[in-house]
Amino acid sequence: MVKLDKRVTWHRTDDASLNFQRWRVAVIGGTGGIGRSLSRLLASRGAHVIVVGQTFRDADTPNIEFIQADLSLMREAQRVAALLPAETLDLVIFTTGIFAAPERQATAEGIERDMAVSYLSRYAILRSIAPKLGAQRSAAARMKPRVFIMGYPGSGQIGTFDDFNAEKSYKAMSVHMNTVAGNEMLVLDAAKRYPHATFFGLNPGLIKTNIRDNFLGKHSLKSRLIETLIGWMTPNVDAYAQHIVPLLASPDIEIHSGAMFNQKGRSILPSSGLTNAHVVQFLSASEALIARATSQGVTS
Template identity: 75%
Template structure:
């Protein structure tokens, strides 16, 4: 993909798209980066629907909640049906965990990290993308979709063993989710021209994301997150920093672009050829279909 590296979203005139009254869904908006972004957007006047397991912002104006366990594809499908896709201006995907030291499997037979951090995003996106933003009179931008992950890190995944059934190690398993999310951006940018799609790489941020790997509230986990907290921005700082980018006019003609934690454009990972993306997407779709959900239209 040819990337316009001159995305000058920080220019005052580039930041001209209004946030007030925008309709935004944050899938994974109940914790960590997604929660910080949801609260910031709501404070700027957007109406935000957050999807997650535990609602922590009851009573906060302009934030509504859909409860779901997105480790399950049938739940992802239900969320897709409940979201008012036609009137949404923006969808941000931030749901995620880290793969555990031992392989974990959901009740639907999917490796848990893959299910929570990637596969449900594919299922939701396939279901909502065709109707996304189609009923917004006088909209000044195409509906925008942001996938938070770790794009640009050189991961291409293992489509031949996506579910880690033949071999399992936490890091390669997690890298399947990293690669999958990056490919979802590149694939969707071509597949759905009426909307725009972007990858966001927040870098390291102190959140709960590593609990499943280090163990919740363990000494290891506390030491690690404290160290990360010393040297990196908070989720709130990242949210404030990245929000102007989400509404920048220049994004309109750069669907498929990815951005680092400072909002600078980064290049896609080497090795993500069209052929590889097709293979990875096909493997993802047939794995999702194995759970019994209806295969969404391409």
């Protein structure tokens, strides 16, 4: 159950007056779904946006540049991190994601696929770019460089790391909840680790996109029914992007690095149980799995 955090507040600026001229933005997962909507909106307001994903759908949209990558592979995540101009970025948004499949899927580097795409690739990119973020921005920049990590923070998931790669037993939902927990921990840890930048979690709630395809079966009847229901009951992807974009630029949250925000942009409490000791152990297990993946030969 997500709970509101009344200590963190911000004032919404009229969306139409928001100008992102001269902002340099990277959206990891900006080729589809929520990330794509955010990318297009930011670009239409003048930002230069680099999107990372598998399939580029906005070649005709001004101000959007594409880096193609399969982020199920940690070597690809490391390559993307090296390509991103971290030193000049004002804003980084992570929206890459899939849902764990009913049967375990492993990447060519031997990692469970949902863990790889939805969490570990983000870990690898973030750890590589965060120390350099914004180092060459103009001294006139009014805010620290910002990172928003989208997932499902505040929902009480703290994750387990005894069978981190789901090799002994596999349950799609448990694996996906480990990615949810991992992304929340990335925010909490980065907020302490990198004081020259700010880090925030985004919980979009349910939005009709392709995120559940891997679990429900792309174009299956079940998928169409569930996505139609979600579409009826929740804001569409562009409405969510419109609503959340003022938060991305709000000066009010500058002093609240580590905060998380729900679908409406209201601050929510982090999941209870994410103690320092737990976060350290979970992130060490993440690091070890990435190291194992990148040290092995690719198997298929």
